[in-house]
Amino acid sequence: MRARLAQATRTPPGRLRLAGAALAVLTVAFGGLTAWQLEARAQAADRVVSYSQPLSQNAADIHRRLADAATTATTGFLLAGDEPKAVRDQYEQDLATAAELISQAAARTTATSPAQQKLTELNQQLPVYSGLVETARANDRLGIPLGGAYLRYASEKMQTDLLPAALELTRIENEALTRDYADAESFPWAAYGLAAVTLAALVWVQVTLYRRTNRVFNIGLLGATAAVLAGGLWLGVAGLTSGDALRRSDREGAAPLRALDTARVDVLQARLAENLHYVARGSTGKYLKQWDAATASLVGQGDQQAPMERRTGSLPQALDLAPGAAAPALREAAKQYDVWHGLHDAARDLELKKSDYQAALNATVTANGEQQTSDTAFKATDKALEQAAGIEQRRFEDAAGGTHNDLRNAAVAAALLGVAAAAAALLGLGRRLAEYR
Amino acid sequence: MRSRTVRTRPAAALALLTAAAAVLGAGAPSGAAPGTTRTAQQAQQALQEQKDGCKPVPVPPSATDGPSVKAIKSKGVLVIGVDQNSYHWGARNPNTGNLEGFDIDLAKRIGRDVMGDEKKVVLKPVATADRIPALTSTDGSGVDLIVRTMTINCDNLDKVAFSQPYFNIKQRVLVPHSSKAANVDDAITGKTVCAASGSVAWKVLDAKRTAKRIVQVDNQLDCLVRMQLGQVDATMTDDELAAGQSAQDQTVRLVDGFEQPETIGVAMRQDRTDLTARVNQVISDFYRDRGWENSFEKWVQPYLPDGSKDPSLYWPVN
Incomplete structure (x- = not known):
């Protein structure tokens, strides 16, 4: 064995055979490793587009739908017998959509994932919540204050069980999204390294051959070099463009959407607290504090007259991160929010300073759609935010949509080029070897 | 209005004594206390005030504007x-x-x-x-x-x-109809009892220390929600608010007995x-x-x- 090895390295044909084997292994390894690394990134990019971003958005939608259901339920309750059909429909729509989103998310989530546990919790609590709301409604129709107590109990369940579970779900999904983004964008060091080693080996073999044989070109080895170079170039171009597209999809889509989701939830929390204050009918001051906390999270506690860009909070942050196309919608939302805040303060004065509960309630919700109330200003705010979210979601899809295909094509190309390079190298060295017979 | 002499027999019920005094009191000019009759309830009230070490200074009624x-x-x-x-x-x-x-x-x-x-x-x-x-x-x-x-x-x-x-007002205890409790002690001892936080009922329950657990809520009405949902066994509140609760739910009842008349x-x-x-x-x-x-x-x-x-x-x- 040792003798055969010694002979293989000592004699020129043996060295040629060895070089051929080494080059074949290197080029095939280059193709395989590059294809494998690109495929891993293609899969991560595919997960970003098909799973983690939709699931992250889905979780945020569940959270928002639940908060909206709670808000709408209190609006309907405050309007009592005057509750318009639209309000009732919206409440039912919210619950139906939330249930649908929960089952969709559950179908796409593995059984052992912590997200699945939160989805199960939501699935169990949602019917309990809606049962309590119906009890509240029935009691309210009888004109007894027990209805209000039930609605406050239901809302408390929403605020302490359902919404935190949905928030936790969103956090888990956002973490998965961040992980998938990192996987998809990670730099394929090993593939680049092996490309360099393979090219160096090819060049070294060619230089050595030139010195020994005085033949300038070996077509086979030249072809192999070209194939490896092409593979490396494809790897570089696909890596750079897809990395850029993914970063853009995060910068203009996923990241601003997350900020926007936070702002939308703050808006809903504020609206829910505003309604619950009137449901409680002055029996507790805690909902005014909840309103203050939600609006502070939305636009900060500082000067409420300052331009939105100079405030702190989730809305200014969403505006700051928003791509140019979504900015006008967000500025409109900020404007509507200011109107809403003004109406809220006026209603609060009516109730606390003028002791006119009914007038304050009428300034907050009314069955008459024409009149400007806190509720209509809230709806305008929410609508503008929804519009901005639509723009950002499209931005995300446009930017990230094709990346996994680009990466997968590059992976296939690298594998084929690796095999081609190996074949070419073996062919080229085979010619030289034939000269020894 | 008809006047009645106060019976001295030990069997005379508290209710009867109170009733008599109330009628006497109402008959007096401007509703002032008759001053001569001491009922059991008055005695209890006086005792309470003595214990607490405070007594309101009575202000005689007046129809003139100050x-x-x-x-x-x-x-x-x-x-x-x-x-x-x-x-x-x-x-x-x-x-x-x-x-x-x-x-x-x-x-x-x-x-x-x-x-x-x-x-x-x-x-x-x-x-x-x-x-x-x-x-x-x-x-x-x-x-x-x-x-x-x-x-x-x-x-x-x-x-x-x-x-x-x-x-x-007195502190009374409400239970669901299905409960077998006959009086306040039955209804509370070893049970989960609900009361509004900071209320007299809560203080009474806290002092008695016989309940298994006291559930505190913002408003006494929240107790009825929890009782309907089976989360608490009984609710202690003022008898007037208890009456309000039983007016909203015909499946709850007041048990006999009371605590802390005020x-x-x-x-x-x-x-x-x-x-x-x-x-x-x-x-x-x-x-x-x-x-x-x-x-x-x-x-x-x-x-x-x-x-x-x-x-x-x-x-x-x-």
């Missing part, structure tokens, strides 16, 4: 703090938007008698915890009177003044003695012209358990 009443009249509006969550005491009817109940009747009567016009009265909902701050605040957002089942006790007397008492009154600032005298006059008139009894029959009596429907059990002896 400086504070004149100031309110020149302001043109009398602001009365009320509840809008206590069914049949002070509650907003969600279908009409109107406040209604026993306390609301009294508040309106005070407004009508003092201001001469019901329209010059503003009924302002006040949270339990805000009752005293609303009276003592000086920023213009406060109230002149509180008519909101406010207990006359030493803690409150320290900070505000009270009219003469207008209702006797009285409630109209609260106001301590530096307005003339207003206190004026309110005392209204309360006396309210009782004398049967307004009190009419309101009692309308809002409270139908929901009281059999055997404790007698109005004289609830009119405090002055």
